[in-house]
Amino acid sequence: MAVISIANAKGGSGKTTAAVLLATELAQRGLRTALLDCDELKLAASWVRAARLGEGLTLLDNVAVFNLAAHLKTLRSSHDHVIIDLSGARDALVAFAAGLSDLVLVPVQGCAMDSRGAAHVLELIELVSANAHVPIKRAVVLSRVNPLVTTRALRNVKAVLDAARIPVVGTPVIERSAFRDMFETGGTLYSMNGGRVSNLDKAILNMQVLADDVLRLVGVEEASKIWARAVPAAPARVGLPSPAPVGLPAAP
Numbered sequence: 001m002a003v004i005s006i007a008n009a010k011g012g013s014g015k016t017t018a019a020v021l022l023a024t025e026l027a028q029r030g031l032r033t034a035l036l037d038c039d040e041l042k043l044a045a046s047w048v049r050a051a052r053l054g055e056g057l058t059l060l061d062n063v064a065v066f067n068l069a070a071h072l073k074t075l076r077s078s079h080d081h082v083i084i085d086l087s088g089a090r091d092a093l094v095a096f097a098a099g100l101s102d103l104v105l106v107p108v109q110g111c112a113m114d115s116r117g118a119a120h121v122l123e124l125i126e127l128v129s130a131n132a133h134v135p136i137k138r139a140v141v142l143s144r145v146n147p148l149v150t151t152r153a154l155r156n157v158k159a160v161l162d163a164a165r166i167p168v169v170g171t172p173v174i175e176r177s178a179f180r181d182m183f184e185t186g187g188t189l190y191s192m193n194g195g196r197v198s199n200l201d202k203a204i205l206n207m208q209v210l211a212d213d214v215l216r217l218v219g220v221e222e223a224s225k226i227w228a229r230a231v232p233a234a235p236a237r238v239g240l241p242s243p244a245p246v247g248l249p250a251a252p
């Protein structure tokens with residue numbers, strides 16, 4: 001089982017959106033997935049209840065420092081993946097979750113890089129990792145990237161992260177109305193009406209390729225093992241005719 005936490009002390013950086021996209025996609029592939037909502041606002045939990053994913057996605061929203069390890073222990077035998085949506089608080093739960101994670105994803109807005117919140121979480125991960133003598137894998141996910149933004153702006157952000165030797169997930173989360181609408185309509189991208197939501201196919205492809213990248217990051221062996229089991233249930237890729245990965249926008 002892989003535990004993936006999503007953290008950034010900066011509010012509104014796209015943590016819950018990334019958590020819900022990953023949980024949707026992993027569950028859609030038939031992977032036994034749990035989503036742990038650690039934010040008091042419980043936006044992810046409300047979405048899971050409204051999305052009616054049934055047994056496809058386990059929801060836990062009573063997570064605290066004193067019970068997180070026990071929750072993970074229970075889930076270990078019955079789940080393939082646990083996604084932890086953390087709040088923007090700088091509290092012990094964030095540090096504890098990071099310490100128990102196989103991967104911590106830190107969403108950072110692609111063009112107006114708010115490095116402060118991200119830097120705080122990344123420093124915290126280093127600290128927990130050093131104190132516990134366990135390496136904690138972490139990576140930045142560029143989030144809310146404008147599909148029309150110039151490649152130069154994004155390259156600058158990537159250069160800053162590269163210089164700090166912070167890995168960046170290859171697929172950014174593009175700014176898409178579908179990613180906002182899913183919280184309002186209460187469905188998943190797969191249940192939305194493509195006639196009513198603009199660029200739904202691109203949004204779905206973005207989510208799929210992001211999930212591929214994250215699975216690869218949690219470990220090739222793990223990912224291939226999971227895929228072997230998931231393939232029969234995996235949906236046909238919805239999206240552009242060519243399976244071009246959603247990467248940085250094309251050069252102008």
Ligand SMILES: Nc1ncnc2c1ncn2[C@@H]1O[C@H](COP(=O)(O)OP(=O)(O)OP(=O)(O)O)[C@@H](O)[C@H]1O
Pocket residue numbers: 010011012013014015016017018039086087088143144145173174175176177179180183
């Ligand atoms: N890729 C995206 N495309 C469109 N809207 C987005 C995207 N990512 C986030 N948003 C919107 O930005 C707002 C903040 O996103 P989100 O709730 O995911 O951030 P967060 O980091 O979880 O915030 P918080 O710190 O308050 O928990 C929401 O209204 C969400 O719908």
Ligand SMILES: [Mg+2]
Pocket residue numbers: 015016017039043085086087
């Ligand atoms: Mg949130």
